[in-house]
Amino acid sequence: KAGVTQTPRYLIKTRGQQVTLSCSPISGHRSVSWYQQTPGQGLQFLFEYFSETQRNKGNFPGRFSGRQFSNSRSEMNVSTLELGDSALYLCASSYRDRGHNLKFNYGYTFGSGTRLTVV
């Protein structure tokens, strides 16, 4: 079974630019969550998408947005990049049933992340 795929693996952008990151979940997983990891703040939850709808959102400014497509693939976008947005961005997929109930046996499966550097 293929794992969670995140692209690109590494990215360098300039302040003020925007960036789009992609995440393909495990086949059959409808829930995709995004996390930001920095040395100072650790792992922080950005948002979760399930069946193309945002289900939960962390405490990040509106410059951070996301979406999910009908095939469950998800993208996150960061506009007007700041130096502080440099981080490892991780995507996690999980199996939830139609009622958005998490199937525990699967837990959350994370991708290897996209390392974003803003210069």
Added chain:
Amino acid sequence: DAKTTQPPSMDCAEGRAANLPCNHSTISGNEYVYWYRQIHSQGPQYIIHGLKNNETNEMASLIITEDRKSSTLILPHATLRDTAVYYCIVRVEANSKLTFGKGITLSVRP
């Protein structure tokens, strides 16, 4: 979700058992205990979870105290590849986000 407290680091010898403690004294009755680990530059990896009873899988064992205020993750025969940051998380099923603390850095020495 309840807050967890873990020591910042510990080490153990290769081949020995690694016992990683976690305190979650404010845990609620419907909150599960999860353990994840993150090997350098990779995404976190699910290890095990439990509610009340002790749990075991191919990776580790989870021992939860009777009052559920603390737990211990046991890696029975630590290898060098188990060197990682281990996160103890408590959460309710309905909450879709994982709240990571600083975790505990386990160093396995040869």
